Amino acid sequence: MAVVSKRPIVIGLEVHIQLNTDTKLFCSCSTDYIGHTPNSNTCPICLAVPGTLPLLNDCAVELGSRMGLGLHGEIQRYSNFHRKNYFYPDLAKAYQITQYGLTISDGGYLDIESEGKPRRVRIHHLHLEEDAGKLVHPTADGRLTGAAYSLVDYNRGGVPLSEIVSEPDMSSPAEARDYVIRLRQLARYLDVSDGEMESGSLRVDANISLTNPDGSLGTRVEIKNMNSLKSLERALEYEISRQNKVLDSGGRIIQETRLWDDAEEVTRSMRNKETASDYRYYPEMDLAPIVITDDQIEAFKRSMPELPWEKRERFEKSFGLAYEEIAILTERKELARYYEDTVEAGAPPARAANWVRMEVLRALNELGQDITDCKVKPSALAELVKKVESKEISSTIGKEVLDVLARENITLEDAIKRTGASVGRITSESLDALIDKILGGNPDVVDTIKSGQDKKGGKLKFLQGLIMKESKGQADPREASETLAKKLEGLC
C-alpha cells in the first residue's frame, strides 16, 4: 500500500555495489571472504602496517568505468583518491581511501518504471572506494550497548566498491525500490557485481526529506542498515510517517543518521550526521591519480554487452511479446539467453515465452534452483513445446515431462516414457469409448451434473481429469471437453 504524506517526498539514494574482482582494491588479498576465518584474508597493506603502500587494482577501474557507462555517465580522464578520516576501527588505517571531488564517472541517469509510470533518475556521480571491515560486539544480542569492547574482522576491509549517488529524484518508497532493482539488473548484466543484498554485495543508504511549504527542500535524514528491498521500502515508509508527525506537532527535523531496526520496524537515531569537514578529506598521496585514455574508454564501450533496455526493445520487435512477458524474461540476462536459445532451437516465440515464464521458472522454484542450474536444455524444451503444439502430447503431460527433465539428466524421449505417456494422440473413436466407460463408472457424478447441482463445475472438472488420466495424456483436452459436454447434454 502506498504511503500517504501531507508533504511532497524527496528521496535520493547512495548505493554501494561490491565489484566482481578477485582481489581487494589496493592489495592482492582475495575478496572471497564470506565464511572464512576472521582476518584470514589480510596482508600488511589492508592491515595498515607502517611502510606499506596501496597499489590500485586495474580490474576495479574497468568495472567502475563499465558501470559508469551503463548509467550514461561521463568517464573522467583524470580522477584521484582521497583519505576520509573517521574515528571508527573498522579500517585499520583510521581512514577510508575513497574518491572525493574528482570521481571516475560523472553524471548520467537511469530510466525506471514504477507503478506503471516511467521516470528518469539522474545520477550525480559514481566513485570507487574500499569497503570497511566488520565489527562484532561480544554481547548476547550482538548489539553495541553493553559491550565492554569490540572485535574486528578485516577480511572485508579493502574490498572494492562503487558508490552510485543519485540526485534526489525519487518521490516514493516504491520508486526507490524500483530504482534499486534496475540498478542491480544493470550491474548483473555488465558482470560488475552479483548485486546480492542479503550477502551485502549491494547496500543502500537513503536520504529522505519532506518539502517545506515554500517549496524548498526540507532537512534530510539519512537511513542506513536496510538489508533487503522490503526493508528499504518499510524504512522509508516509517520515516515519512515519522517526519510528518514531527512537523504536524510543530517540531523540526534534525539532520541525522538513523538506523533501520528490521525487527521493531522503526528507525532509531544513530549519530549526528557528519559533514564533509568532519571527515577532513585530503588527497591520498600514496596513490597515483587514475588516468583513463580515450582509447581505453572506447575499448570499454566496445566491450559493453547488450543492456537491459536494449534487450527489452529487441524482444518486443523480434518476438512480439507483451511488456509483462518481456519484463520477466529479461530480468536476468541468463534467463533471456535461455529463452532465446529455446526459440533458436525451433520453439514458437510466444509459446516458448509462456513455457519459460510459467513452467520452467515454476519447476526451478520448486527445486530451489537458479536458471544457471537448469537441467532442461533449451533444445529439449523447444522439442517439448513443439510436441505439445502439434498435439503429439497434451499440455498436462508436457508439464509432467518438464518436471522430470528438471530433476534428472535424461533425454526428452526418456522423460516422456517416464511419465507413462506415449507420443501420439488417442483417436476420436477411442476417446468416445473412453468417455462412455468413465460416465458408466461414475453414475453418482453424472446424476449430480444432470440435476443441475454441480453449480461450481467441480464434478465436471473431476470427469475431465479422469479422461486425461485414463488416456495417459493422449487425449486433446479441448476435444475431450467438447465430447464430454455433448455426451452429458445427450443424457440430460
Add this chain to the structure above:
Amino acid sequence: MKMTVDREVTLRMARAAQLRIEPDQVDYMMNSINDILDFCALVGDLDCAGTPDFSWKMKKLPDRRPDIAHDWSDRDEFKSSAPAIDGDFFRVPKINAEE
C-alpha cells in the same frame, strides 16, 4: 616556535576525536601531546643549511596491478604485534559515538 597544549585544549581535542578520557587520564594525554610538540620544535630548530636533499632516483613503478590474488602467510606475526587479540579477531575499544 614551541607550542604547548593545556588541559582545556586537550579535552577539546579529545572531544573532536570522539575519545572519552577519564579525569585522571587528562594530564597523561596532555603531557604526551606536549612531548610530541617538543619533538616537533626540536626538529624545527635544526640547522639544515647545506644539507643535500634526501631524494634518490628510482625507476617509475606501475600505478596499477593485475587482479591476481596472493595469499599472505605471515599473519601470525601481525596478530602477535597487535595491542589485543581475541581468538581470530583483533580486539578494539568500544565505540562511544554509536550509543
